[in-house]
Amino acid sequence: MPDDQSQNASQDGATGALPTYLRIAESLTIDIGGGRLAMGDKLPPERQMAADHGVAVATLRKALAVLSERGLIERRHGSGNYVLGGKSNIGTYALFRLELPGGGGLPTARLLDLTKTQKPDTLPYIGSFPTGIRMLRLRYLSDIPVAVEEIWLDLRWYDENALNRRTISESLYHTYQTRLGLSISRAEDVIHAGTLPDWSPDEFGLEPGTRMILVERRAYDQHGSPCEASWTWYDPSRAQYFARIL
Structure with a gap:
């Protein structure tokens, strides 16, 4: 059973x-x-x-x-x-494009860190506030760690009582929608090679600096304004990026 x-x-x-x-x-x-x-x-x-x-x-x-x-x-x-x-x-997970090599895989995540901090100069424009919310996560597909993520949210959407370590769901977009009133309307992805960052947890099983596939994303709110930027480093031996162009 x-x-x-x-x-x-x-x-x-x-x-x-x-x-x-x-x-x-x-x-x-x-x-x-x-x-x-x-x-x-x-x-x-x-x-x-x-x-x-x-x-x-x-x-x-x-x-x-x-x-x-x-x-x-x-x-x-x-x-x-x-x-x-x-x-x-299509729901709050529909913009998540990673799947197991054979297709599918139940997506989950573990929050590694959440910090309110100064935006780096290299951050794409996501809003006019000089500070933002930086989140680090480890992503899983059917219990297999497949990717690490660095996510930045513009401060205009931040509410420390609504978005914190206790309230963040495994579905970050679900948390945005239910706790902040933020709906991600669309996203732009750029895919290329990258190196695993030094904050990657031991559980991921690869050394920092390892060559990976890197997905750079900028997401837009329900008003069409950029609000979030993220970097996802994934292991191509464990996961693949899938999207069907209709």
């Missing part, structure tokens, strides 16, 4: 862990938002999906209910679940 309460490595000592059903919903949202699941596709049978995710069918159905509420799938009685698409409802 699958254990729905099992804890994975990314939750140890972490705050803001998402419920299992919501993690599954966000994982499927990524697949829909990234185009891996296209409009009209039929999802596998629920029992098979539950087994694939290591959960009970009841938990899987809670995840599917979230997707249905978002307008991403249609649940047809006696037939199955079908993808509707719905770019306006």
Whole structure:
């Protein structure tokens, strides 16, 4: 019998862990938002999906209910679940483009550091405040550490009571939306080679300075203004970047 309460490595000592059903919903949202699941596709049978995710069918159905509420799938009685698409409802994880080499992978994260500090000169423009919020994270896919991230948020969106070590969820964009009223409307990614930073934790298993794939992102708020910049260093032997151009 699958254990729905099992804890994975990314939750140890972490705050803001998402419920299992919501993690599954966000994982499927990524697949829909990234185009891996296209409009009209039929999802596998629920029992098979539950087994694939290591959960009970009841938990899987809670995840599917979230997707249905978002307008991403249609649940047809006696037939199955079908993808509707719905770019306006792709959710808070839909801009996350990393997946396991074979596809998929349940995304989780552990916050390493959160600091209010002076913006470096090399930071892309994300707002006029001279200081910003710097966050460092270790990212996982299905319990496998695949990437480290450095994220900067402009101070105009910061509320220390709403955004702190205790309140940050594994889904940072979910935290932005529910606690700050910030919705990320779009993002621009540039992908090239980079070297692993010196703050990378031992758990990642690679030495600082190791050559990696680097994704540089600038994200925009619901008003169309730049609000966040990030760098994601990922190991191409553990993860791949996926996006379908439609």
